Amino acid sequence: MSSPAILEAALYAEDLEAAEAFYSGVLGLEVVLRKDGAHVFFRCAGAILLVFDPRATEGQGGGALPVPPHGARGAGHLCLAATAEEIDGWRLRLEAAEIAIEADFRWPNGARSLYVRDPAGNSLEFAEPRLWFDGKD
DSSP: OOOOOOOEEEEEOSOHHHHHIIIIIITOOEEEEEETTTEEEEEETTEEEEEEOHHHHTTOOBTTBOOOOOOOOSOOEEEEEOOHHHHHHHHHHHHHTTOOOOEEEEOTTSOEEEEEEOTTOOEEEEEOGGGTOOSOO
C-alpha cells in the first residue's frame, strides 16, 4: 500500500465572505461548494481546501451522513507548494492586494517560505517543496 495523499484540509473562519474573497479573489482558487453561514470549499490543485464557520460546525456531524463532529477555534496553518519563481509572483500579487507579508526567508536547507495571514488570521505559507522533500518524492 502506498503512502496516503492529503485529499482535503480544513481552516476555520467566521467571515466566510472575506474568506471567499481572499481564497477565490486573491489566490484564484475555484469555489466548488458553498453553503451560506456554514462553509465554502475550494479546489487547490489535487486537493480541496475546506473553510468552515466554526459557529456552524462546532459539535455537529454531517447531518444525514455519518460524519463525526469536528472543528477548531483559533488560527490554523496551511502551506502551499510553490517554486522560488512562483513565490516571487505570489509576493507581488499579495502586495498588490494589500496583504501584509509576515515573513519571507530561507530555511537552513535553503528552501524559501513566504508567510501571510488570511482574513480570519490563519497562517498561510507558500514554500518550496524542498523544505520537506529532497526531490525523491
